[in-house]
Amino acid sequence: MTAYFIRRLLLVIxxxxxxxxxxxxxxxxxxxxxxxxxxxxxxxxxxxxxxxRSASATSGSGAGQPLSEEQIQKxxxxxxxxxxxxxxxxxxxxxxxxxxxxxSTRYQDPVWExxxxxxxxxxxxxxxxxxxxxxxxxxxxxxxxxRHRSGFDNFTSTLIFTxxxxxxxxxxVFMLVLFSSRFDVxxxxxxxxxxxxxxxxxxxxxxxxxxxxxxxxxxxxxxxxVMTLLMKNTLMxxxxxxxxxxxxxxxxxxxxxxxxxxxRNSLIPIATSFGNNIxxxxxxxxxxxxxxxxxxxxxxxxxxxIDRDYPVVMGILVISSLLFMVGNILSDxxxxxxDPRVRFK
Numbered sequence: 001m002t003a004y005f006i007r008r009l010l011l012v013i014x015x016x017x018x019x020x021x022x023x024x025x026x027x028x029x030x031x032x033x034x035x036x037x038x039x040x041x042x043x044x045x046x047x048x049x050x051x052x053r054s055a056s057a058t059s060g061s062g063a064g065q066p067l068s069e070e071q072i073q074k075x076x077x078x079x080x081x082x083x084x085x086x087x088x089x090x091x092x093x094x095x096x097x098x099x100x101x102x103x104s105t106r107y108q109d110p111v112w113e114x115x116x117x118x119x120x121x122x123x124x125x126x127x128x129x130x131x132x133x134x135x136x137x138x139x140x141x142x143x144x145x146x147r148h149r150s151g152f153d154n155f156t157s158t159l160i161f162t163x164x165x166x167x168x169x170x171x172x173v174f175m176l177v178l179f180s181s182r183f184d185v186x187x188x189x190x191x192x193x194x195x196x197x198x199x200x201x202x203x204x205x206x207x208x209x210x211x212x213x214x215x216x217x218x219x220x221x222x223x224x225x226v227m228t229l230l231m232k233n234t235l236m237x238x239x240x241x242x243x244x245x246x247x248x249x250x251x252x253x254x255x256x257x258x259x260x261x262x263x264r265n266s267l268i269p270i271a272t273s274f275g276n277n278i279x280x281x282x283x284x285x286x287x288x289x290x291x292x293x294x295x296x297x298x299x300x301x302x303x304x305x306i307d308r309d310y311p312v313v314m315g316i317l318v319i320s321s322l323l324f325m326v327g328n329i330l331s332d333x334x335x336x337x338x339d340p341r342v343r344f345k
Contacts, residue, residue, distance in 0.1 A: 005329060005332070008328075008329050009329065012322070015325060016321055016325065017093075019321045020089075020314070020317060020321070021089055023313070023314065024085070024088075024089050024092065024314060025085055025089075027310040027313065028081070028085055028088075030308070032308045033079075033081075033105075033308050034075075034079055034106075034308065034309075034310070035075050035076065035079065036308075037105075037308065038067075038075060039066060039072075042066040042067060043066045079105065092314070096318060099112070100112075101115070101311065101314070101315035101318065102314070103311060104304075104309050104311055105310065105311060106304075106307045106312075107309075111311050111312050111314075112315065114312060114315075115297065115300065115312075118295060118296050118297050118299075118300050119297065121191060121297075122289075122298065125212075125215065125216060125219055125294070125296065128212070128216055129216065129219045129223070130277060132216070132220050133223050133224065133227055134227070134270075137223075137224055137227035137228045138227075138231050138267075140156065140224075140228050140231075141228045141229070141230070141231025141232040141235065142231065142235060144157070144232040145231070145232045145235040145236045145239065146235075146239075146258065148232075148236060156228075160224050160225040160228055160229070163221040163222065163224055163225060164221075164222055164224070164225035164226070166221065166222075168218040168219060168221050168222050168285065169218065169287035169288050169290070169291050171217070172214065172218035172288055172292060173291055175214045175217065175218065176188060176292070179214065180214070186210055186211075186213060186214050187210060187211050189292045190211060190292070190294065190295075191208065191211050191294055192207055192208060192211060215288060215292040215294060218285075218288050218291070218292070219285065227270070227273075230269055230270065230273075231270060234266040234268075234269050234270075235258070235262055235263070235266040237266075238262035238265050238266050239257075239262050241262075243261065244257050244261050244262050247261055264338065268335055271331065271334035271335050271337070271338045272335055273331065274331060277327070285298045286299070286302040286305075290302050297316065300312065301313070301316045304316065
């Protein structure tokens with residue numbers, strides 16, 4: 001088993017290189033990068049200074065071109081766009097291996113500082129989401145399995161399928177309109193109020209709780225269905241297996257047959273998805289954080305894509321891809337812990 005996990009860890013290296021080189025290449029061909037943004041901002045500034053005259057009349061550097069070729073070449077050298085793609089990628093990869101994710105082309109701040117400031121916020125929502133999802137879906141799936149086709153099963157299935165049909169960010173918009181705009185029960189967005197520093201400790205806790213409820217519900221609304229039905233269907237398959245029916249036929253109470261025999265085997269599919277959730281734990285959700293204006297990793301990623309802030313995009317990709325690959329390895333470990341029959345070779 002040790003050799004298996006060593007091989008899995010070694011496979012992280014070529015997988016990481018493949019993912020990053022593909023996205024790095026795409027960023028070189030997608031229009032609207034930092035140079036194009038500077039040209040557009042300069043053109044708008046010149047037009048404003050000229051009182052509405054065209055940029056071509058004010059720049060003197062060609063039709064609508066506010067910068068000279070020499071200035072554009074210096075910008076390409078500054079941002080590394082003057083090098084071939086492979087050389088530029090190797091230069092970027094060398095900096096990453098030294099712990100340098102570069103600087104934001106939009107704000108000129110170190111990318112790692114921008115990311116590290118937002119990790120606690122996404123981690124806060126990620127941990128709460130995982131605790132609620134696993135803490136509610138596993139017992140709910142067990143209850144639905146032992147009460148299959150009952151009124152409780154049908155009612156809860158209707159609720160969770162309705163939640164699954166509505167994307168989390170759409171549910172967030174509805175909740176903001178209903179509970180924040182119309183009834184003013186919860187705040188419109190953010191994680192804390194404007195006068196948070198002036199509050200007492202208890203008031204701060206209550207303020208954070210009020211800001212947390214709606215986005216947390218939007219985070220977990222879609223995950224309930226998958227986890228609950230996975231638990232229910234797996235437990236039902238194990239309850240109909242020969243080893244459980246034999247145990248019940250020999251006089252073992254049904255409750256003990258569920259929790260002592262069928263339950264552990266039913267947790268195997270749940271364990272396979274646990275490690276993959278680590279990436280979600282830190283990266284958050286782009287659209288949900290945008291809807292609720294939560295300054296976490298998701299909002300940072302959304303804004304960096306919109307602004308074509310490629311160093312930030314690549315920095316987030318580095319962290320998310322590594323977390324996802326490590327999460328896959330942890331999923332295998334979780335399966336081995338739950339099922340002693342598993343032997344990785």
